[in-house]
Amino acid sequence: MWMVSMYLSSMLFLLSGSLSCLFFSLMCLKSGQAWFIEWELLSLNSSSVVMTLILDWMSFMFLGFVMFISSMVLYYSGEYMAGDNNMNRFMYLVLAFVMSMGFLIISPNLISILLGWDGLGLVSYALVIYYQNEKSANAGMLTALSNRVGDVAILLAISLFFSLGGWNFLFYVDNLPSMNMNGLLCGLVVLAAMTKSAQIPFSAWLPAAMAAPTPVSALVHSSTLVTAGVYLLIRFSPALEGRLSQSVLLLLSSLTMFMAGLGANFEYDLKKIIALSTLSQLGVMMSILSLGYADLAFFHLLAHALFKALLFMCAGAVIHSVKDYQDIRMMGGLVYHMPLTEMCMNLANLAFCGTPFLAGFYSKDMILEVAFMSPINMISFLLHALATGLTVCYTMRLVYYTLSENFNLGNLYSINDEGKIMTNPMIGLSVGAVFGGASLAWLIFPCPYMICMSPFFKMLALIVSVIGGVIGYMLNLNAVNYQLNSLNSYELVVFGGSMWFMPFLSTYGLSKGFLKSGETYQKVGDMGWSEFYGGQGTYSFIMTSSKSLQTLQDNSMKVYMLSFLLWLIVLLFIVI
Numbered sequence: 001m002w003m004v005s006m007y008l009s010s011m012l013f014l015l016s017g018s019l020s021c022l023f024f025s026l027m028c029l030k031s032g033q034a035w036f037i038e039w040e041l042l043s044l045n046s047s048s049v050v051m052t053l054i055l056d057w058m059s060f061m062f063l064g065f066v067m068f069i070s071s072m073v074l075y076y077s078g079e080y081m082a083g084d085n086n087m088n089r090f091m092y093l094v095l096a097f098v099m100s101m102g103f104l105i106i107s108p109n110l111i112s113i114l115l116g117w118d119g120l121g122l123v124s125y126a127l128v129i130y131y132q133n134e135k136s137a138n139a140g141m142l143t144a145l146s147n148r149v150g151d152v153a154i155l156l157a158i159s160l161f162f163s164l165g166g167w168n169f170l171f172y173v174d175n176l177p178s179m180n181m182n183g184l185l186c187g188l189v190v191l192a193a194m195t196k197s198a199q200i201p202f203s204a205w206l207p208a209a210m211a212a213p214t215p216v217s218a219l220v221h222s223s224t225l226v227t228a229g230v231y232l233l234i235r236f237s238p239a240l241e242g243r244l245s246q247s248v249l250l251l252l253s254s255l256t257m258f259m260a261g262l263g264a265n266f267e268y269d270l271k272k273i274i275a276l277s278t279l280s281q282l283g284v285m286m287s288i289l290s291l292g293y294a295d296l297a298f299f300h301l302l303a304h305a306l307f308k309a310l311l312f313m314c315a316g317a318v319i320h321s322v323k324d325y326q327d328i329r330m331m332g333g334l335v336y337h338m339p340l341t342e343m344c345m346n347l348a349n350l351a352f353c354g355t356p357f358l359a360g361f362y363s364k365d366m367i368l369e370v371a372f373m374s375p376i377n378m379i380s381f382l383l384h385a386l387a388t389g390l391t392v393c394y395t396m397r398l399v400y401y402t403l404s405e406n407f408n409l410g411n412l413y414s415i416n417d418e419g420k421i422m423t424n425p426m427i428g429l430s431v432g433a434v435f436g437g438a439s440l441a442w443l444i445f446p447c448p449y450m451i452c453m454s455p456f457f458k459m460l461a462l463i464v465s466v467i468g469g470v471i472g473y474m475l476n477l478n479a480v481n482y483q484l485n486s487l488n489s490y491e492l493v494v495f496g497g498s499m500w501f502m503p504f505l506s507t508y509g510l511s512k513g514f515l516k517s518g519e520t521y522q523k524v525g526d527m528g529w530s531e532f533y534g535g536q537g538t539y540s541f542i543m544t545s546s547k548s549l550q551t552l553q554d555n556s557m558k559v560y561m562l563s564f565l566l567w568l569i570v571l572l573f574i575v576i
Helices: 002-031 057-080 087-105 113-128 134-164 182-196 205-211 214-220 225-240 244-264 270-290 294-321 339-353 359-373 378-404 420-444 455-481 485-497 499-506 508-533 535-552 557-575
Strands: 035-044 047-055
Touching (some): 002 057, 047 057, 057 087, 057 214, 057 294, 057 420, 087 113, 087 214, 087 225, 113 214, 113 225, 134 205, 182 225, 182 244, 205 214, 214 270, 214 294, 225 244, 225 270, 225 294, 244 270, 244 378, 244 485, 244 499, 270 294, 270 378, 294 339, 294 359, 294 420, 339 359, 339 378, 339 420, 359 378, 359 420, 359 455, 485 499, 508 535
Antiparallel strands (some): 035 047
């Protein structure tokens, strides 16, 4: 009874909080008001250490979306985690995760933002290692250590802010471009955001974090942990104008989009495919941020959160039904057995591809058009176009393997849509995936963007999407019916399908040198020369010396006569 009330009461509490936040967001948008609340904790060399909250339309809206998705995820967990012995612990961890994200959203102060920033890192580690096995432990350690790089960058940024006289960065971001230290400060903030949002070269932890339970994946990879870096840069965006860090971020985010899209086309793990799709969309957000359009990045962040949470929930329901398999080759023909789940999954896939008039279309299409209008170089332009095509390509591949192929599971199975607790939140998020984009576009952009481009560039996003979709479906149709030709270029397949070797470079690549030098030091030092001249050597020397002295003091006539003879020889040498 306590378990039932736990997920239900959490859902009601978060849903009411979400509706309140969205109401206040609309009020702030209408009136143009914002609340800035500050408590001074102590004063240090004329710099005040304060706990600060910013309550404006952006923080209210983002908080409302986070709480809405969290309420759906917690309700969904009521059935998904029903067989778990530690369900209460799981619920409390997810609530702690949501609370940390809330602190991060409403903190415009680099010191108070650490409450949410470090809280997210700590609780995400606890959730990734929730299923206590070696794979989860490795994934959790990779996640925690990757995020620690960003934590150190934030701490260094705090020390640099000390010279400005305060840590409320909202007061300084507009004036930072004119200051000398802006380059280093912006570089540190961009580094922190890149680790949290898993941009190259910190991308390896995001697919590894799939070791967590699927409801956690729905929350983490839609609206919380991975979007924290994007949100921080949205708040910092005026300070990035015209800086080197902006150009570096554009290149790395474009490469991340392309790398994730390429990797997802070779992946067979359902959850990892969706994780790589998240990585691709984070690259889209970061790239438009680096071009200076923070409002578009925020728009895509919210629209993406709706359909990505829906996609993970559908994937969780599928995995739950097909005897906990995650390999998409073991699925197929599920549309006949789980029509409601597959309808929601298809809806999320279509929204994700930017199908006209669904949630993803309004944000993604506008981002691509604005990027094509911007003065970007040819590499970034090509990476944007290719990543868009690859997105539809791996989505159609997923549709082929799960929806339309022959049924590949064994004879003994029970696949259905009867779990109301799991399907009800999907229907709620499906409404968001259909109407969310249009509603947000009307709210956030009262004045439309002026798009002026040639018909070819206007149609380019649609053209590459159609080409990508056809290639994605037909190639996999071929791969099933004919000999697999990709093995002829095995090295390229491994390179493309393993995220450009980043999981290896981030783990074994970093630790190999240190472990090897440590082994050498232990052999040569601890167990070698330092033993010879250190503890064991000293012990051996003292023991030998004491034995010799003991022999001399044994009142032996032979020893006395020998020593007398030696003294005579010495005296003779002196005299001569």
